Amino acid sequence: MFEGLPILTFITFLPLLGALTLVVISRLSNADAQAQIEKNAPRVALLVTGFVLLLSILLVFDFDRSNPAFQFIEDTPWLGGGIEYRLGVDGISILFILLTAFLTPLCILASMTSVKKRMLEYMVAFLILETLMIGVFVSLDLILFYLFFEAVLIPMFIIIGVWGGKNRVYASYKFFLYTLLGSVLMLGAILWIYFYSGQQLDSPTTDMRVLMTQLDIPGGVQTWLWLAFFASFAVKMPMWPVHTWLPDAHVEAPTAGSVILAGILLKLGGYGFLRFSLPLFPEASLELAPLIYWMSVIAIIYTSLVAYRQNDMKKLIAYSSVAHMGFVTMGIFAFNTQGIQGGIFQMLSHGVISGALFFCVGVIYDRMHTREIAFYGGLVSKMPVFAAFLMLFTMANVGLPGTSGFVGEILTMIGAYQVNPWIAFGAAFGMILSALYALHLYREVVFGEVTNEKLNDIEDVTRPEWFILGLLAFFTILLGVYPSLITDITSVSVENLITEFNADIANMEAN
């Protein structure tokens, strides 16, 4: 369908184009029209992101699942010297594009009512953010990838800092500096790879397709480079013990910001491990995998316990995100089909579920302007529909069979069990703890009598909220009962990844 068209460029930069249009229109119109523009900005943004969603759905249909190579390749000169503009998708990245394109319009829809000030700027920031996030997933060039990966900080800093809660400045600083420190170490590693590729290959290059297959980095250096990439991805993920920026950022960010943060930005780290760490540094990955296992298990158990003690709903969900990301890293570094498939599945499903949970918190926050767990209680009698939705998403968060959360967790645990049963045991124990905090949250907020008088007038979900939550609930269940919807698309690419990984390892052992 998209033969010969630069479709990936188009999908990536369409939101940016929308943002620029909004800015230009607002600049050209006079002061009287500004109120109208503020009002129409979300509609324009919705239209643009809706179109992006449509295109990415078409892209998935047009995608050849049986082909492990990158597709829709674009390769045009850019900076010269081997650093070029290279785009392409495979079975792993295409689903993340779809997830981004799916969540962004929902965020914009949710922000229409909940954002009270500077609507135009908010929409512009979100559209730019979408461009950058899609850009991360379509880049096949290390420098281009870094460009998008790092640039995400700019709109996110502004979103948290301007539209956030009380402590927003502190949170935005923490978010920015934490992730920047991780990223610059990765930049150092990228520069080294670029320089080294010039020595080992004919000419220096940052083309991922060439680097993955042809570059052979000596073992000792691999460990350092792996650690540098790890510094960046672990912070983004976030893994214990560098996760502390996440609760702050989540608590202060506006609802849609939290959704994007949990739904997509956290996936950049996991995607980075899959796309870069495993293919580029197989030996180091294998060697350091135990480190990842233990960090993952500690994350799963420790952050679950921390989550249980939170008073703030968003903080609780934020800590639970850290725990769920622990499953992802555990699965990816099991280096087998179930583990990696499970890791990808868990990322996508967590994107939907945690996004849904943050939307749920947003629904009651918009009404009561507090996220204190103790403030609420007995919502089931006032907001039955909301209670039902929250029930579903809480169960999905715990990993109840029939929801998408179950599939991801069971697959990663199967994968991990083949490598180290103790790790799988620890993770399973963490699942029990996740039931502890999730059900605790649900009981405190929804069950019981209404004790707080302020809750007497609270209203149930409105129609747009119904639409958002219903859509997310649909996908939570759909992916739970029919997971091959996702695994069919990823399987060939994952098999290819594992085959090449094993070949590299065998090569190393032969030497």
Add this chain to the structure above:
Amino acid sequence: MWQTLSLFAPELLLAFFASQLLTYGAFAKKDVSVGARYFAVALLVAFALIGFVMGKPTGEAFKGLLIVDDYSYYVKAIIGLSAAAALLLSKSYFQSEKLDRFEFSVLTLYAVLGMSIMASANNLLSMYIGIEMQSLALYVLAAFNRDSLRASEAGLKYFVLGALSSGLLLYGASMIYGFTGSLDFATIAASIKEQGPTTGIVAGMVFLLCGLGFKISAAPFHMWTPDVYEGAPTPVTGFFAVAPKLAAIALIGRILIGPLGEITSQWQQVIIVMSVLSMFVGAIGALVQSNIKRLMAYSSIANMGYALVPLAAGTVAGIKGMLIFMTIYVITVIGVFAVILQMRIRNGMVEQISDLSGLSKTNRPLAIVMTILMFSLMGIPPLLGFFGKLFAFLPAFEAGLIPLAILALIASVISAFYYLRVIKVMWMDEAENEFVTAPRAVRVILLISALIVFPVLLLPFFAIPAQSLISQAALALF
């Protein structure tokens, strides 16, 4: 004869017309400052581009005192254009401060003439002449607001410390002369190749680099920078932050590769120490500043540290990286000063960072542009500042100076903190005061700077020719 003249044409043009302007201004009956400014701007643009128009003749002039090559053409072009931008920016400031005199334009022209000689220096003597010519004009410019205590202090401080640095420089030059028997760069290089790094030559080299370190305000010779930046009139500070820095670091590049090219391992240590100290002094010192001009002073110290990273590599890619980094730095800093010059409320200029608070509400375009410039200085992609750092740090990897590059990356994280503070003040704080509308010239320069920093140079049809131009310039040194 004709060949020498054609090589020397840019300087000749500048010297002749600057003197004409001075004479005319001194004898004119009425105030000619406005006309003089436009004349000087036109002259500077002509100076910047004349070499390219004449097809870039290369060679040595005045029996090897000056050398004209692609490197010097490139450096002169950037110096000339940035000086022209600084002059244009100065108009509204000086007019509203009632300081507008035609001498300002003349002094700028003379300073640029000195920088031009620095960029072409091929002999210790012409190097010194260039530096002094530049410095003397700059001392006066720093104290241009002679009734202001702060400006006079800035001028005096700059003069005393500058004289000290010139002394160091001369001492180093005389030692090198004593141990090699020549002032000519090529002969010095040959002599050093013959006798190797003897104590005298190394000592001379260290003094020479210390003296030049003053000129680029590299730590530990940076003490004058914050005070001079704060005290001098803002357009002058903007000028200080760009053109002299570029001229001095270009001169350092030429000396390191030319006469000292044989003792790379010796000067590398000096450059590395200056580089690391500068970036950390700049990054940490700026954390506590509340005046935006002082902030920019520390920022320029840190940026000089980054610019020394590729120089330490001592390779073609290193020189190229330095030139790319400096070009981007110059463009960004001119933009920042165009913003600072717009910080005017009804009763005059303000220059505290907190005066920018709430700018995103009171003046959204200005806030957006300043945000872009700050992120660019931070080195966040996709802004141009990132590519400056990319090309600056890459040569260090190639030369095996990996710890240096890692330190530079870490320093840039620390410095992100204070750039973020400026952004935070603009976007997250409540507005205190509103700036009056800025004159058009300032806004136009700001727009050009922001447009360049933001997307334009990312496009391949700009990026590749620009790189090949700079590569050519860098190759000329080898």
